[in-house]
Amino acid sequence: MPAIYTILFTLLPLLCSVAGHKEPKTPQEIEVQRSLQAAAYHCAPAVAEFTASRKRSWAQKVLAGRPSLPGYEELFASGTYADTINAPGDDQSLLSCSIAQETEIRNNSCVLAPEVTEGPYYHSAGHPIRQNIAELQDGLLLLLDIGVIDVETCRPLPNVLVDIWQANATGHYAGRPLPHPHLRDEKPQVGGKRAGLLTAFPRTIPEETFLRGAWPTDANGVAQFTTIFPGYYTGRATHVHTKVFPRWTALPNGTFTSDQLAHVGQFFFDDEVNLRIDHMHPYTTNPIRNTFGRTRNWRDSLNIFEDSHGPEGQYNPVFKLDLLGGVISQGLIGYITMGVNASASYDNFWKG
Ligand SMILES: *[C@@H]1O[C@H](CO)[C@@H](O)[C@H](O)[C@H]1NC(C)=O
Numbered sequence: 001m002p003a004i005y006t007i008l009f010t011l012l013p014l015l016c017s018v019a020g021h022k023e024p025k026t027p028q029e030i031e032v033q034r035s036l037q038a039a040a041y042h043c044a045p046a047v048a049e050f051t052a053s054r055k056r057s058w059a060q061k062v063l064a065g066r067p068s069l070p071g072y073e074e075l076f077a078s079g080t081y082a083d084t085i086n087a088p089g090d091d092q093s094l095l096s097c098s099i100a101q102e103t104e105i106r107n108n109s110c111v112l113a114p115e116v117t118e119g120p121y122y123h124s125a126g127h128p129i130r131q132n133i134a135e136l137q138d139g140l141l142l143l144l145d146i147g148v149i150d151v152e153t154c155r156p157l158p159n160v161l162v163d164i165w166q167a168n169a170t171g172h173y174a175g176r177p178l179p180h181p182h183l184r185d186e187k188p189q190v191g192g193k194r195a196g197l198l199t200a201f202p203r204t205i206p207e208e209t210f211l212r213g214a215w216p217t218d219a220n221g222v223a224q225f226t227t228i229f230p231g232y233y234t235g236r237a238t239h240v241h242t243k244v245f246p247r248w249t250a251l252p253n254g255t256f257t258s259d260q261l262a263h264v265g266q267f268f269f270d271d272e273v274n275l276r277i278d279h280m281h282p283y284t285t286n287p288i289r290n291t292f293g294r295t296r297n298w299r300d301s302l303n304i305f306e307d308s309h310g311p312e313g314q315y316n317p318v319f320k321l322d323l324l325g326g327v328i329s330q331g332l333i334g335y336i337t338m339g340v341n342a343s344a345s346y347d348n349f350w351k352g
Pocket residue numbers: 048097099107108109110
């Protein structure tokens with residue numbers, strides 16, 4: 001069996017308090033962060049096993065000797081890892097960080113995603129319920145395998161809505177192609193926590209929805225998406241935003257509504273992978289490529305990348321990536337697991 005070409009993974013989960021542009025300030029807000037973090041540590045072994053199961057399943061199905069990209073239906077078939085995740089009541093076996101059998105697949109350490117700011121580009125009415133969020137955006141194929149566990153039980157959470165949104169290959173969010181007219185010549189901020197940032201672009205094309213979408217986790221607590229690798233814009237490390245809604249209702253127009261928000265966070269990519277993708281079309285056409293360039297993870301403004309590793313640096317907000325085919329241009333699959341409190345409903349104090 002060929003080795004799995006693991007591109008990189010070594011991540012540390014995140015938990016952050018950098019609100020998009022606002023940090024939790026009240027003692028109560030800080031306490032919420034603290035207790036989530038403590039609970040998440042407790043679940044770390046379960047998360048490691050959860051992720052390892054998903055990777056094992058993937059490896060058996062797709063990567064083991066298969067030269068070409070399989071059809072999406074097969075990729076996204078449900079029940080795939082029913083046999084690798086234990087039956088209910090078997091919590092202890094899930095709580096083992098030992099992935100000793102993982103010889104081919106690189107271990108994932110124990111990954112969780114902490115709370116960070118939602119930033120200025122969320123569209124509260126209008127994220128469609130769909131798995132393929134790419135629309136006609138050009139870029140490197142990226143499949144996302146996002147697991148959600150409940151930090152209270154360390155068990156995977158089925159039927160919670162995972163909502164994601166991201167910039168396109170040249171750093172633009174749907175509906176927001178241009179800066180405010182009076183800020184056309186604005187230069188990114190110099191120095192300080194907001195270094196590199198521009199004023200948020202306004203929403204001028206309300207009907208655009210590319211690279212935004214939400215999908216419920218399956219019976220195994222996993223939501224899978226088809227998208228493209230995100231591009232960069234000034235001041236921010238390359239990232240994908242997420243929110244998790246345990247209680248939600250689909251609307252007739254294909255979007256959803258929810259009265260329970262359990263998580264707000266951001267996912268990142270290994271800087272070395274970003275570096276390679278910088279050299280691929282259409283990422284090479286990013287208008288700031290030769291001026292400000294891509295912000296490296298460790299220079300992320302507002303400390304978002306840093307904060308996403310949690311107060312003690314124990315979280316990993318970085319996707320673990322594998323090649324989908326024989327070469328990188330055939331695309332990547334990224335795995336990550338979020339630990340959320342399914343019974344909590346937070347005010348979005350991370351809102352920017
Ligand atoms: C994962 O692999 C690294 C490097 O091989 C090793 O140092 C680490 O202890 C492993 N972690 C787990 C949870 O097995």
